[in-house]
Amino acid sequence: MKIIDKYLLKSFLITFTTVFVILFFIFVLQSIWLFIAELAGKDLDFVTIFKFIFYYSPIMVPLVLPLSILLASIMTFGSFAENYEFAAMKSGGISLRRAMKFLIICTVVFSAIAFLFANNIIPEAQYRFVNLRKNILQTKPAMAIGEGQFNKIGATTTIKVDKKSGDNGEFLEGITMHMKKGEFSPITTVIKAKRGVLKSDETTNLLQLDLIDGNYYEDIYSQKMEEREKLPFAKSSFKKYTINIDLAKLNGASEEGGEIINAYNMLNMSELKYTIDSLQLNYNKDVISYSENLDKTSQSLTNVLEHTGENNLVVPIKTEQSNDLLKIIPNEKKSIIFDVAKSNISNTIFTLDGYSTDLEMKKNNINDYWIGYYDKILVAYSCLLMFFIGAPLGAIIRKGGLGLPIVFAVLIFIIFNFANTFGKKLAGQDALHPFIGVAAGALILTPFAILVTYRATNDMGLTIDLDWLINPIKNIFNKLTNDKLQSTNTQTNEQ
Template sequence: MKILDKYLLKTFLITFTTVFVILFFIFILQTVWLFIAELAGKDLDIALIIKFLLFSMPRIIPLVLPLSILLASIMTFGNLAENYEFAAMKSSGISLQRAMRSLTVFILLMSVVAFFFANNVIPFAEYKFINFRKNIAQVKPAMAITEGQFSDVGLYNIKVNKKSGENGNVLTGITIHKKSNIGDGSKTVIKAKDGILISSEESSILQLVLNNGNYYEDIVPKKYEDRNKLPFAKSSFKKYTINIDLSQLNKVDVDDENIANTNTMLTVNELKYTLDSLDKNFKNEIISFSENINLRTGIPQNNNNNIIVDAEKPVKKVNKKLPDNILSLYTNEQKSEILKMASSNVNSTGYSIDATKVNLANKQKNINNHLLAFYDKFVIAYACLMMFFIGAPLGAIIRKGGLGLPIIFAVLIFISFHFINTFGKRIAQENGMSPFMGAWMSSFILTPLAILLTYRATNDIGLINMDVILAPIQKLFQKLFPSKKK
């Protein structure tokens, strides 16, 4: 490796490392802000918070890495151009392509590393992150209950005046509102002087043992006139045990989250296998539904409209031409029954079709999400290379280093990339476009920009050729206001 390559690589690595650490720290703060409700006021110790953040860090890399490469490239080549180092290189016969050669190889290696990171580390971290949030209640069962306010814990709203004990599992001044199964508010209130939370890592049930309390329940009489009396039942207890499902301790529906985020926890090979199974199930369900609908109509598949069956001789087929109005063959009472039955069958079939459409749409969305997760692993690798070929020539053109103008360009480009990427994925999820186009849309749109900037930088053309804009305006003014000849 020549001295020039070492110098450029060293300069880029120092800038890249600095930018990466700063941006990573900013995005970590954003993660803390997003999950502040799960971390604040839950009596979590530092070790659990650090573990929580460690599992959430890998998901930040696809955002931080391309932006860091873009900003580092602009700053590095902007500093070189601003300090006339590129001018010295060109006077020595070294072109911009030659100067970018060593960094291009480095970015290619980084793209490969980014792919393997997205394919192996991120799925593992997503799996650990979701399961950590699901099982954290077993380590710290009192985390779901905050002092002095009602906390939503599964089927119960629980308020305690004070928590104590090593793990905050000793509760004092307990008020519990039990949610109604029919969704008409709380009909049951439980008050206790104290209690204790009991859990173990081997059990999936959390026990809340209450001591010295009362149990109140509103009773809804069957007779409407008795409801104005507002009857209720009251009982006292010395000890009362409530069993709570641990999966309800998170405010996030864990089962739904696992279904929605399964695609983020799979590698490329696992996604291929899963997609194959999902496609087969989707096609089989369409075929099965179409066959069931056909059977529900009662029309045989190989029917002949010119042949009807005589009722008195069911075995013998009689060739008769059907009349234009089939209902004319029946009495008025039979017509009414036939029309009612047909209307009922049409409505039932319509409801079945609507329900199946929703079910198939959800399954198609799940397939699209898996396809997007599959393409995303390749997009992040390509984005690293694309951002370098946008940032490096852009820095050489604007000839500005530091943290001023480069940050403005980098933020504008990256926001455009991120917005287009998010927009494409949203449309692809709803089957508005193919998942391939949704995942690669941002790359397809910004790749011409990378090619254009590289071409203009290597040919010493500015960012904007003002002559192209000013020349037509100047000609127009000359026609409108011709100069007077002396």
């Protein structure tokens, strides 16, 4: 390795390390803020909090690493161009392509490390992180419920307690719970109890909440507007009422944090592929099973008629052949046929809706695993992509430091991250192929990376010459305008 290559590599690595540490610290703090409700006021020791942050930190690496490479490459090459160091290199016969050679190799190494990290370290870290939260809740179940505030459990339940006592805060006083039948259900249930006890069992994934001396209120939903305006409800009292709380819902207490409990985020690529094959096999079996069930359902009309004896219709021998089947059925039997057919159709539609919903959920689940599979590959590619955008862009804008490079880096990364997030959302809903959804940002920015790399290595700048496209349009427009003027002048002269 020549001195110039060592100098370039050293400058890049120093900038990259500084940027990575700062961004990693910022992203980790911002992400930990999502779980601040679980950490604040819960009497956790320093070791537990350190483990909490330590296990969650690796999740930020796939987000921070590409951004660090992008910003470091823009700052490094922008500084070289701004200080005319590239001009000195070119005068010595070293082109931009040659200057990027060892930095490309360095970025390939970063990409390989990012892939290994995403495929091995992050799944293990997420598994340990989720289990740490679960163990905390099992050993200190009251940690899930803050005192004097409403705590959200899943998407349908909130709970508030006035006071906690006991060695682990398991004895509760002044309990108020709000529960819904479903996330979008208009029916709300309110439970108020004087006392309660939280119990946990390490062999299960449930917390048991025993409520003592309380009342139970439930809204009664009516189809009529007049009845709903009266706000009807049912009330009952109890001496003891037991509720089971799923720890998985507590692990996903926040919308953003809920992403980490998905099983596909805890598997490497080989485990994901094995799981996807199993899920796809079960999905195909369900499709075949549902199809067979529908075939059986289609025979229900005939079966009902056979069991009721109504299919023993006497058809006159001399009746002319007709394409209308109803003409050969006596009038007194038609009402029975219509009722059975109507019931059969309603049941079939209801069954189809159930099958469709079930298959859609299973297909979306398979897509989630494919997203996790392709995401590990995208992490490696995004490192290379960001370098091939940042390095030539820095050489073109000729600005180092923390000013213009940060503006370009943030703008590019927002586009990249937004496209990926939007693409994954569509892919999870089976609106896009999982690979296209995961690689949406890369597909958008790859042509830009090729363009800026080509123009930077050929000293062409960012200004694009569109005369080859505009001039022919101008010539056509001018010709049409001249022809119209000549026609107008000719008509004027003739008059």
